[in-house]
Amino acid sequence: MDLKVIHECPQCGGEVELAETDRVLTCPFCGMRHILARGTARFILPHIKRQGRLIHVPYLRCKGAVFSCHLSGVAHRVVDTTVAAVSIAALPHTLGYRPQAMKMQYASDTLDTTYLKNTLTLAQAITLAESLHQTVTESAPPLHQEWIGETISLIYLPLIIDNDTVFDGVTGDALTTLTNNQDIFTPLALQSLDWQIKLLPTLCPNCGGDLRCEQESVVLLCSNCDTAWQESGGKLTAVVFETVAAKGEDAIHLPFWRLQADFAGIDLHSLADFIRLTNIPRAIQPEWEDNVLTFYCPAFKIRPKIFLRIASQLTAAQLPTTGTAQTPSRFASVSLESAEAEESIKLILASAAIAKRNILPKLPEITVTIKRNSLVFLPFFDNGYELCQEEMKVVINKQILELGKKL
Ligand SMILES: [Zn+2]
Numbered sequence: 001m002d003l004k005v006i007h008e009c010p011q012c013g014g015e016v017e018l019a020e021t022d023r024v025l026t027c028p029f030c031g032m033r034h035i036l037a038r039g040t041a042r043f044i045l046p047h048i049k050r051q052g053r054l055i056h057v058p059y060l061r062c063k064g065a066v067f068s069c070h071l072s073g074v075a076h077r078v079v080d081t082t083v084a085a086v087s088i089a090a091l092p093h094t095l096g097y098r099p100q101a102m103k104m105q106y107a108s109d110t111l112d113t114t115y116l117k118n119t120l121t122l123a124q125a126i127t128l129a130e131s132l133h134q135t136v137t138e139s140a141p142p143l144h145q146e147w148i149g150e151t152i153s154l155i156y157l158p159l160i161i162d163n164d165t166v167f168d169g170v171t172g173d174a175l176t177t178l179t180n181n182q183d184i185f186t187p188l189a190l191q192s193l194d195w196q197i198k199l200l201p202t203l204c205p206n207c208g209g210d211l212r213c214e215q216e217s218v219v220l221l222c223s224n225c226d227t228a229w230q231e232s233g234g235k236l237t238a239v240v241f242e243t244v245a246a247k248g249e250d251a252i253h254l255p256f257w258r259l260q261a262d263f264a265g266i267d268l269h270s271l272a273d274f275i276r277l278t279n280i281p282r283a284i285q286p287e288w289e290d291n292v293l294t295f296y297c298p299a300f301k302i303r304p305k306i307f308l309r310i311a312s313q314l315t316a317a318q319l320p321t322t323g324t325a326q327t328p329s330r331f332a333s334v335s336l337e338s339a340e341a342e343e344s345i346k347l348i349l350a351s352a353a354i355a356k357r358n359i360l361p362k363l364p365e366i367t368v369t370i371k372r373n374s375l376v377f378l379p380f381f382d383n384g385y386e387l388c389q390e391e392m393k394v395v396i397n398k399q400i401l402e403l404g405k406k407l
């Protein structure tokens with residue numbers, strides 16, 4: 001489901017249409033671009049004109065890939081749902097296709113309405129979504145589970161209460177009648193709202209140059225002074241990055257998070273330990289006992305199965321790569337945050353393991369402490385259909401890469 005949001009351009013006041021996953025707002029009227037600061041996104045569905053008291057009820061929206069590690073390997077599925085985040089029997093359990101059919105707006109404290117509190121955790125929402133969708137689940141609970149690249153937001157459904165009848169504020173249908181005009185909503189009302197949407201101009205904090213980005217970018221690059229930036233706490237902070245030089249023409253650079261971590265609960269320190277544990281068919285060189293293990297995780301969104309394949313292949317390859325902090329001329333934008341990459345380490349380890357039994361049963365006890373995380377752009381050869389990283393033997397279909405932007 002692809003959701004659309006309408007927001008006013010801070011520069012010219014024009015109505016800009018955004019996709020739910022967009023991180024950069026580009027105004028089609030004045031051309032100004034702004035970075036949307038992170039934080040829980042809250043949207044409202046438009047309501048019909050009808051007399052009565054307006055109430056907005058939260059639905060928790062979850063969209064993303066859930067990875068579950070079982071003894072047999074790593075399973076994944078894509079979840080895309082909205083479930084009621086407050087327990088009122090007369091409400092629809094999910095919003096269904098409603099958000100898709102109409103353009104939403106950011107929820108604001110200027111609207112004369114009562115917003116209800118969200119009383120559902122993400123874990124509860126997933127369980128509920130699965131029971132509603134009757135997803136087949138494995139018999140045993142997973143050894144480890146992680147959401148990667150998820151979009152979590154709150155979508156508010158408008159209700160209109162006229163006398164003692166509660167109407168769906170979108171369709172106008174009567175949902176229920178309140179007994180003795182009892183006010184069941186006020187006790188559930190949210191008390192304080194601090195819902196300002198913060199927008200930052202896409203200008204380099206170092207040199208003032210225009211940053212290079214696309215609508216889904218979470219890291220923005222400055223070609224002028226060769227720096228990279230991400231939004232954090234309403235400010236742009238520098239990201240350490242390097243670019244590995246391409247050998248020939250027709251190269252495009254893809255971004256990866258390169259991570260080093262300390263592990264507890266498993267004997268994993270060096271590259272040699274990694275080869276032994278995973279049982280990847282490679283002869284261990286003596287110097288590998290001292291080589292620090294580096295994990296590679298795609299810094300772009302892509303289908304779960306391919307995400308794991310690329311991460312495992314690059315991590316298993318462990319090729320020494322050195323580059324310089326230089327903005328590549330052609331590159332795919334960074335659409336997956338570094339924190340998401342950090343969460344995927346156990347998944348990469350489980351997925352790379354040929355000897356599943358050496359690693360999978362240990363997953364619940366393993367703790368990962370990230371020591372280093374930086375961005376690296378690796379060169380891929382573009383043959384028109386596929387992008388190929390020859391040294392690391394990784395091939396990515398261009399169409400799948402393009403489709404990943406919508407995830
Ligand atoms: Zn504008």
Ligand SMILES: [Zn+2]
Pocket residue numbers: 204205206207208209222223224225226227
């Ligand atoms: Zn700059």
